[in-house]
Amino acid sequence: MQQPVKNKSGPFDWLAVTEAGLYCRPGGFHVDPSRPVPKALITHGHGDHARPGHAAVLTTPATGAIMRARFGAEAGAIEPVRYGEERRIGEVRVRFVPAGHILGSAQIVLEHAGRRVVVSGDYKRRRDPTCAPFEPVPCDVFITEATFALPVFRHPPAEAEIARLLESLRLFPERAHLVGVYALGKCQRVIALLREAGYDRPIYLHGALRALTEFYVAEGVPLGALPDATRAAKDAMKGAVVLAPPAAIGERWSRRLPDPLAALASGWMRVRQRAKQHGIELPLVISDHADWDELTATITELKPGEVWVTHGREEALVHWCRSQGIAARALMLAGRADEDGT
Amino acid sequence: MKRFAALLDRLVYTPARNGKLALLADYVRTVPDPDRGWGLAALTGELALDHAKPALIRALIADRTDPTLFALSYDYVGDLAETCALLWPGDAGEGPAPRLSEIVETLRRTSKAETPRRLAGWLDRLDATGRYGFLKLLTGGLRVGVSARLAKTALAETFAKPVEDIEELWPALSPPYASLFAWLEDRAPRPSPEAAPRFRPFMLAHALEDRSDLGGHAWQVEWKWDGVRVQYVCELGEKRLFSRTGDDISGAFPDLLEGVQIDAVIDGELLVRGADGEAAPFNDLQQRLNRKTVSTRMLAAYPAFLRAYDLLVEAGDDVRGLPLEERRARLERLMAAHAGERIDVSEVLTLSDPDALARLQAEARALGREGLMLKRRDSVYTAGRVKGLWFKWKRDPHTADAVLMYAQRGHGKRSSFYSDYTFGVWRGDELVPVGKAYFGFTDAELKRLDAWVRDHTVQRFGPVREVERRLVLEVAFDSVHPSARHKSGLAMRFPRIARIRWDKPAAEADHLESLAKLVEPRAPAAASGDADLFSR
Numbered sequence: 001m002q003q004p005v006k007n008k009s010g011p012f013d014w015l016a017v018t019e020a021g022l023y024c025r026p027g028g029f030h031v032d033p034s035r036p037v038p039k040a041l042i043t044h045g046h047g048d049h050a051r052p053g054h055a056a057v058l059t060t061p062a063t064g065a066i067m068r069a070r071f072g073a074e075a076g077a078i079e080p081v082r083y084g085e086e087r088r089i090g091e092v093r094v095r096f097v098p099a100g101h102i103l104g105s106a107q108i109v110l111e112h113a114g115r116r117v118v119v120s121g122d123y124k125r126r127r128d129p130t131c132a133p134f135e136p137v138p139c140d141v142f143i144t145e146a147t148f149a150l151p152v153f154r155h156p157p158a159e160a161e162i163a164r165l166l167e168s169l170r171l172f173p174e175r176a177h178l179v180g181v182y183a184l185g186k187c188q189r190v191i192a193l194l195r196e197a198g199y200d201r202p203i204y205l206h207g208a209l210r211a212l213t214e215f216y217v218a219e220g221v222p223l224g225a226l227p228d229a230t231r232a233a234k235d236a237m238k239g240a241v242v243l244a245p246p247a248a249i250g251e252r253w254s255r256r257l258p259d260p261l262a263a264l265a266s267g268w269m270r271v272r273q274r275a276k277q278h279g280i281e282l283p284l285v286i287s288d289h290a291d292w293d294e295l296t297a298t299i300t301e302l303k304p305g306e307v308w309v310t311h312g313r314e315e316a317l318v319h320w321c322r323s324q325g326i327a328a329r330a331l332m333l334a335g336r337a338d339e340d341g342t
Numbered sequence: 343m344k345r346f347a348a349l350l351d352r353l354v355y356t357p358a359r360n361g362k363l364a365l366l367a368d369y370v371r372t373v374p375d376p377d378r379g380w381g382l383a384a385l386t387g388e389l390a391l392d393h394a395k396p397a398l399i400r401a402l403i404a405d406r407t408d409p410t411l412f413a414l415s416y417d418y419v420g421d422l423a424e425t426c427a428l429l430w431p432g433d434a435g436e437g438p439a440p441r442l443s444e445i446v447e448t449l450r451r452t453s454k455a456e457t458p459r460r461l462a463g464w465l466d467r468l469d470a471t472g473r474y475g476f477l478k479l480l481t482g483g484l485r486v487g488v489s490a491r492l493a494k495t496a497l498a499e500t501f502a503k504p505v506e507d508i509e510e511l512w513p514a515l516s517p518p519y520a521s522l523f524a525w526l527e528d529r530a531p532r533p534s535p536e537a538a539p540r541f542r543p544f545m546l547a548h549a550l551e552d553r554s555d556l557g558g559h560a561w562q563v564e565w566k567w568d569g570v571r572v573q574y575v576c577e578l579g580e581k582r583l584f585s586r587t588g589d590d591i592s593g594a595f596p597d598l599l600e601g602v603q604i605d606a607v608i609d610g611e612l613l614v615r616g617a618d619g620e621a622a623p624f625n626d627l628q629q630r631l632n633r634k635t636v637s638t639r640m641l642a643a644y645p646a647f648l649r650a651y652d653l654l655v656e657a658g659d660d661v662r663g664l665p666l667e668e669r670r671a672r673l674e675r676l677m678a679a680h681a682g683e684r685i686d687v688s689e690v691l692t693l694s695d696p697d698a699l700a701r702l703q704a705e706a707r708a709l710g711r712e713g714l715m716l717k718r719r720d721s722v723y724t725a726g727r728v729k730g731l732w733f734k735w736k737r738d739p740h741t742a743d744a745v746l747m748y749a750q751r752g753h754g755k756r757s758s759f760y761s762d763y764t765f766g767v768w769r770g771d772e773l774v775p776v777g778k779a780y781f782g783f784t785d786a787e788l789k790r791l792d793a794w795v796r797d798h799t800v801q802r803f804g805p806v807r808e809v810e811r812r813l814v815l816e817v818a819f820d821s822v823h824p825s826a827r828h829k830s831g832l833a834m835r836f837p838r839i840a841r842i843r844w845d846k847p848a849a850e851a852d853h854l855e856s857l858a859k860l861v862e863p864r865a866p867a868a869a870s871g872d873a874d875l876f877s878r
Contacts, residue, residue: 156470164348171365259755270428271419273419281355
């Protein structure tokens with residue numbers, strides 16, 4: 001069922017979109033496949049990119065550890081590869097370089113037949129105290145995400161959003177501030193940003209966030225005191241920050257909190273209707289994905305011969321690339337959600 | 343503008359009254375004059391800046407963006423001001439953010455031709471939140487759920503002053519309210535409310551819960567008319583009509599004001615006349631409410647009039663300190679001379695025997711009255727709700743057995759509970775929604791209802807769950823009206839959950855036809871027999 005990417009003029013018949021996802025024929029491997037395959041290269045640990053059941057997996061040490069923690073024996077035979085270290089798989093040279101998305105996240109650089117392709121995975125260009133920064137690699141084909149590829153998505157500085165959270169704690173000192181965060185990446189980044197802003201009180205955690213947060217600490221990201229929200233006294237959480245998966249907001253679990261004020265840290269919070277739909281009182285526009293300005297600036301900087309757009313709002317980014325004289329097309333990959341949504 | 347925009351941004355997302363009060367308090371306490379005054383005026387609807395029609399905003403953004411990207415963005419966001427705020431190029435890099443007062447004061451002397459350039463200049467100096475607040479301010483659609491009353495309450499709480507004092511003052515003030523803030527912060531004496539004509543805060547009633555509260559006093563009994571409480575003011579030759587919260591609603595009721603020429607302040611019920619010349623049901627009055635202006639057709643179809651309850655000022659003489667008995671005597675003398683098509687007096691009911699009161703209350707519904715008012719004859723007119731002086735005894739509600747169809751999560755303390763219930767009645771073999779209620783149950787019942795909703799969910803739509811059609815709710819409601827907005831064609835007024843019928847099978851819930859029978863006819867039946875109970 002493998003169909004070559006329809007590119008009559010270009011030499012990229014060695015990369016194809018298959019039902020399992022992006023497939024590199026001369027290397028015999030998939031990148032971020034959506035179903036079990038013999039050989040998988042994984043950009044990062046989020047569930048729509050890293051899945052269980054592959055026979056062999058090549059990824060960064062941190063992503064490998066995350067997959068083992070999440071999938072146990074189902075994670076497959078994981079071979080770790082450090083950032084910048086070059087491997088040869090079949091006829092293809094392969095390199096992982098930082099993507100700045102979450103701890104362990106990588107872009108995958110593929111070289112074959114004199115051409116270089118960069119699969120960006122998910123990425124961002126902003127500073128993140130919890131992971132290595134995005135490293136630009138000039139290339140012939142840049143395969144980009146498009147989660148926030150509409151010009152309305154221009155994330156404000158994350159530090160300013162944290163300041164709004166702290167301001168709200170001052171205004172509502174009796175209310176627990178329940179902040180919905182994705183368990184991998186967003187949770188730890190929000191904690192790190194709060195600590196950078198000088199917030200040194202305990203930050204309470206929902207149980208589902210515990211394991212990955214401890215993994216970050218073990219990887220050398222200092223996060224301070226993080227008591228268990230489930231075991232804490234209700235009064236102790238008055239005016240405190242409590243982090244939980246977005247799904248816990250408004251669920252029975254939240255009744256243990258004193259008069260919770262629902263916040264959500266996500267790039268989607270830029271659009272009012274999204275926040276209102278979910279009953280969020282304090283939307284925090286904090287995203288681990290590139291916003292419109294980052295997406296377009298990255299393409300301008302890399303000057304690729306061609307841009308392939310994976311998941312998100314492909315139409316706008318493809319339109320923009322073409323308006324800049326850059327060939328672009330949308331890849332229809334199955335099974336991509338985005339962890340930033342709720 | 344930054345602080346005002348940030349306030350709007352938080353108010354939009356804060357459903358709870360206390361939350362809004364805390365946000366408003368922080369704003370008026372920390373923002374300097376005159377910005378906070380302009381902000382307050384914008385929130386209370388007293389600042390009209392109709393400088394930017396949507397077409398102008400669209401033109402400004404079109405000059406600065408790719409049409410395809412604009413179309414995709416607008417399609418995704420759905421709101422023009424928000425799309426424009428998010429799309430506007432640059433990020434506040436063009437100089438310091440403008441102050442709200444700079445915007446207001448400059449716009450007032452900006453010509454139409456100059457406006458687009460000015461607006462663009464400000465948009466360049468604001469960030470996305472600032473641009474959104476600015477555009478909403480310009481297009482007059484703040485919609486942040488702050489009433490004038492709430493804003494005044496916030497001022498009262500923040501600066502520890504009686505809210506009645508602020509309400510009384512309000513009509514004499516104009517933005518940016520420098521003299522008001524000076525008084526609130528004890529920097530100056532209270533501004534004079536004497537600028538005529540002005541509003542006097544209403545005296546309000548408590549609900550009658552126990553009839554023994556009436557013991558030992560003489561009471562004046564009247565119908566509680568099913569309209570809207572208003573205050574007619576005519577002083578120094580100028581006339582105004584104020585709502586219960588002190589808002590000036592004169593513009594919407596020119597017919598009433600033109601038809602009444604009495605130099606006085608009168609507390610009464612705003613009503614419209616039906617075809618029979620009697621007070622029409624509330625639903626008819628509703629056609630005239632919440633409008634800034636009124637069409638000739640409306641004036642003809644729903645003529646407004648005032649039914650006087652009380653006299654506050656007569657020819658410049660403030661009589662609020664006199665007992666009700668004396669005010670009533672003066673009111674009746676005035677009415678003998680002035681009563682007519684646009685004003686009459688609410689009659690005082692005489693009780694012929696000890697059971698008459700209960701009998702009248704039972705009769706209220708059939709007569710199209712909301713219930714009874716009981717006022718101590720010796721009560722002086724006091725602003726606010728003073729315990730023990732005035733009582734209202736409303737008519738008993740209707741009830742219907744309806745089936746729970748959807749449940750939605752509440753807000754604030756109830757955000758983890760499914761506490762808003764949409765219920766329906768049978769039309770043939772399908773259920774059609776007839777109302778939504780979110781109170782009337784105890785905390786323990788709420789817990790049980792919440793658990794039931796979670797266990798019987800068939801489908802989820804965001805914060806809403808559709809449930810199995812099994813649970814019967816006995817719903818109490820004041821009345822039922824035709825409604826084009828509901829699929830059932832009916833809407834309940836003041837519905838609440840009276841009882842949860844865990845025992846009752848859904849098939850035995852009420853049918854739409856029986857509910858439709860409760861719709862009040864356009865003009866109520868003329869006052870029934872019992873003439874001996876009425877006296878003038």
